[in-house]
Structures are given as C-alpha cells and as structure tokens.
Amino acid sequence: MNELIRIENGEVKADSRMVAEHFGKRHDAVMRDIRDEQEKLPEEDRHIFVEIYYEDAYNRKQPAYEMTEEGLMQLAARYDAVSRRKLIVKIKELKAQNQQKQPQSQAEFIFMMAQQALEQERKLTEIQGTVQVIKDAMVPIEDDWRLEIKRMINRIALKLGGGQNEHLKIRHESYETLEKKAHANLEIRVENLQNRLMRNGASKTAIRTANKLDVIEQDPKLKEIYTGIIRQMVIKYCEGV
Incomplete structure (x- = not known):
C-alpha cells in the first residue's frame, strides 16, 4: 500500500x-x-x-x-x-x-533540487514520447496499406517483447475488436473468399493462404474500421516510447 x-x-x-x-x-x-x-x-x-x-x-x-x-x-x-x-x-x-x-544543509537542498529537476525532465520526455506516438499513429496511409498495418503491429509487438506470441496476441486482439465493432465474422468471410477464389480458378496456394487481412483489405468499411483499431492500439501500448 x-x-x-x-x-x-x-x-x-x-x-x-x-x-x-x-x-x-x-x-x-x-x-x-x-x-x-x-x-x-x-x-x-x-x-x-x-x-x-x-x-x-x-x-x-x-x-x-x-x-x-x-x-x-x-x-x-x-x-x-x-x-x-x-x-x-x-x-x-x-x-x-x-x-x-x-534537507538539513545547503548541499542536501541542492541535491534534492537536482533530483527533482531530473524527475521533471523524465516526465517531460515521457510526454513528448506520447505526443510523438500519437502523431505517428495518425499519419494518413497513402501508399501500401498492408505494409503500414504490419509496421504498426510490429511496433506494438516489439513494445510487448517482440516474440511470435506477441505478434499473435496483437493480431488476435485486433481481429476480435474488429468483429465486435463491425458485427462481422472474419472466419466465415475467409471461407467465402476461398470459395470465390476456387470458383475463379485461383491456385491452391492462393486459396490456402487467403486470410483475415485479405478480407479486411478488400472491404472498404472493414479496412477503415481496422485502421482505426490498429492506430488506437499503437497509442494504447506504445505511449511514452
């Protein structure tokens, strides 16, 4: 306590x-x-x-x-x-x-003031880091959407430890949040995408590797919502970095 x-x-x-x-x-x-x-x-x-x-x-x-x-x-x-x-x-x-x-002496007083100044500087650095994280997260995505999403996910995972488990955790959380916000079932949408690819004569590799990010990228509404979710997660996990 x-x-x-x-x-x-x-x-x-x-x-x-x-x-x-x-x-x-x-x-x-x-x-x-x-x-x-x-x-x-x-x-x-x-x-x-x-x-x-x-x-x-x-x-x-x-x-x-x-x-x-x-x-x-x-x-x-x-x-x-x-x-x-x-x-x-x-x-x-x-x-x-x-x-x-x-402090009982002038030397102790000076030392205490120096410690307080260092602490204030540390807090200011944290605030500046938070502001920069928010700015970075809100930069418009004008080029490769998929690459930028992966970059942001990698940044979050690195903050949490950088391992494969962290990447999987972030993806799971982001997809789960998207399903709740958009009232969408991504698993069913992946199956529908695979069926469309099969009907259109796509290769077995293309059908097998179709995933949730493919589904999101092809749907403008899901893409917009998911981009917002990832940005919020960057701010949530990387604040102060």
Whole structure:
C-alpha cells in the first residue's frame, strides 16, 4: 500500500487502488464512488481527484484516480470510521517521516533540487514520447496499406517483447475488436473468399493462404474500421516510447 499513498513535493498523494485495498472494496466500486463525489462537487473543487492510468499484469493500461489529501478525506468519509481513523494515522506517520527527510544543509537542498529537476525532465520526455506516438499513429496511409498495418503491429509487438506470441496476441486482439465493432465474422468471410477464389480458378496456394487481412483489405468499411483499431492500439501500448 505504501507506494500508492505517498508524500510528493510536501503534499499527500493517494491512489484509488490504495483506497480499495485499505477499505476492503472492489476498485471499480471505489472508482464509481469517486465519480459520484466529483459530480456532487463544484467544478472548481473537482481537481482533488485526477484520472490516471497504470499498467496491469498484462501490460494493459487501466484507469485509476490520484487524489490529494482533501480528496482522500472526502472519499474516506463514505466508508467506515475505524478504517478511516487508521488512514488518518497513516497520513500523520508519512508526514512525520517526510519532515525528517527534509534537507538539513545547503548541499542536501541542492541535491534534492537536482533530483527533482531530473524527475521533471523524465516526465517531460515521457510526454513528448506520447505526443510523438500519437502523431505517428495518425499519419494518413497513402501508399501500401498492408505494409503500414504490419509496421504498426510490429511496433506494438516489439513494445510487448517482440516474440511470435506477441505478434499473435496483437493480431488476435485486433481481429476480435474488429468483429465486435463491425458485427462481422472474419472466419466465415475467409471461407467465402476461398470459395470465390476456387470458383475463379485461383491456385491452391492462393486459396490456402487467403486470410483475415485479405478480407479486411478488400472491404472498404472493414479496412477503415481496422485502421482505426490498429492506430488506437499503437497509442494504447506504445505511449511514452
């Protein structure tokens, strides 16, 4: 729980996952409670809760909320008094520990400021990387559509490890998402394509190697939807690269 509640620049910061753990609640229920609190608060006070994202065990980005001490106390008021009291004690302990860590000399102060500057530079680099990923993903495909799709899939797979399993995982996820969005059965469409090729006298190799990407490329609607899906996946998995 410690890394999800911390002192940052002298201020208490907490994570909604910590709240869920501390009060013995499901994280999605805590998220709903936070949104409910936000709706009840005036616009100028909603900054005490900020939506963030973290990577789960499968490297997928999942939503959470970061909150100030005010936000933490605002939310904790919904839950039981005993756990809330333990949380208040924990915050006091963190503040006391942080006070002890404050620089005692000019040299320590300079070192601390240098560390903060490095951290800010790191965060700025991450933001710039995210912006570049989004720009790259949204570049219009004017030449070889199939080659560009493969390039983007390779980029995602490399981020996840670069192995064959990662490539298969990305393709499976992208096709599954397409089927849901377009209400299409790609397996049946591949069979239909193979039958058409057979009727038109295509070679056995052409019939055998016909695949889902062939089906998508030949259907303008599926092609447009699938391009959008792959772009979203680039942003989702490669953000900050």
